[in-house]
Amino acid sequence: MTRIDGSRALVIGATGVLGTLIAERLSEGGASLALSGRDAARLDERAGQGTGIAVDLTDETAPETIVGRATEALGGLDVIVLAAGVVGFDSVAETAEQDLETLFTVNALAPMRIVSAALPALRESAEAGREPVVLALTGIVAELPTAGLGSYSASKAALAAYLTAAGRELRRSGIRLLDARPGHTETGLAGRPLFGTAPKFPAGHDPAAVADRLVRAIAEGETALPPGAFTGT
Numbered sequence: 001m002t003r004i005d006g007s008r009a010l011v012i013g014a015t016g017v018l019g020t021l022i023a024e025r026l027s028e029g030g031a032s033l034a035l036s037g038r039d040a041a042r043l044d045e046r047a048g049q050g051t052g053i054a055v056d057l058t059d060e061t062a063p064e065t066i067v068g069r070a071t072e073a074l075g076g077l078d079v080i081v082l083a084a085g086v087v088g089f090d091s092v093a094e095t096a097e098q099d100l101e102t103l104f105t106v107n108a109l110a111p112m113r114i115v116s117a118a119l120p121a122l123r124e125s126a127e128a129g130r131e132p133v134v135l136a137l138t139g140i141v142a143e144l145p146t147a148g149l150g151s152y153s154a155s156k157a158a159l160a161a162y163l164t165a166a167g168r169e170l171r172r173s174g175i176r177l178l179d180a181r182p183g184h185t186e187t188g189l190a191g192r193p194l195f196g197t198a199p200k201f202p203a204g205h206d207p208a209a210v211a212d213r214l215v216r217a218i219a220e221g222e223t224a225l226p227p228g229a230f231t232g233t
């Protein structure tokens, strides 16, 4: 169990649909927030909800900057939500080098580096008995790689593998890593790809219901959120 009330929570991708909904729920539950996204103006508009940290994850100093600023603003970290991500639709051998690099940096490398940068703060939280947790949104593609989504699937599978291994390593330190793998969710993400065009998807999950499920999993100490955990959302 991780107490939301009184927790110090960093939401990355806080300007996105799921990030916004998750931040709202954490705030309503009594968490103090640091919100990271690319758009400083949009973060400024939400200054009442938490400290804004405007950073692009393709900047190699972003992980250290985000974690450093959030830890300083909140006095520590108990909850980290990794909800930034980009999608691209491609066929095999079609993806431009730069696009592939951006996809892997935002979806896999930056989240991995953020977990590493946050370890001292998460260890401190665990030692104080606050049961810290990192929740990352990988998605169903991490376990069901999908044709036309090869690069996206690979980037999410890479992060999922890291979370599984790092979660095993950190469990003894009292740090929980939670990999959330919802299926297609109606956030509009598929309509703003880095490259390519989305195929027609069947109706997806309701973003508000997915956010509810994610925050419940944080609070109730769950250790896995496979696609089936979102049935009915």
Ligand SMILES: NC(=O)c1ccc[n+]([C@@H]2O[C@H](COP(=O)([O-])OP(=O)(O)OC[C@H]3O[C@@H](n4cnc5c(N)ncnc54)[C@H](OP(=O)(O)O)[C@@H]3O)[C@@H](O)[C@H]2O)c1
Binding pocket: 012, 013, 014, 015, 016, 017, 018, 019, 037, 038, 039, 055, 056, 057, 058, 082, 083, 084, 085, 086, 106, 137, 138, 139, 140, 181, 182, 183, 184, 185, 186, 187, 188, 189, 190, 192, 204
């Ligand atoms: N929607 C789905 O079907 C689905 C299913 C499973 C998993 N997921 C994952 O859930 C997460 C949230 O997705 P969403 O559906 O809520 O999409 P979204 O509304 O497009 O949110 C994506 C977020 O990532 C941020 N972002 C993108 N590129 C960035 C960069 N270079 N630097 C910093 N931030 C960057 C966006 O910032 P801006 O606001 O500045 O663009 C936005 O905050 C993603 O990781 C996605 O892969 C989504």
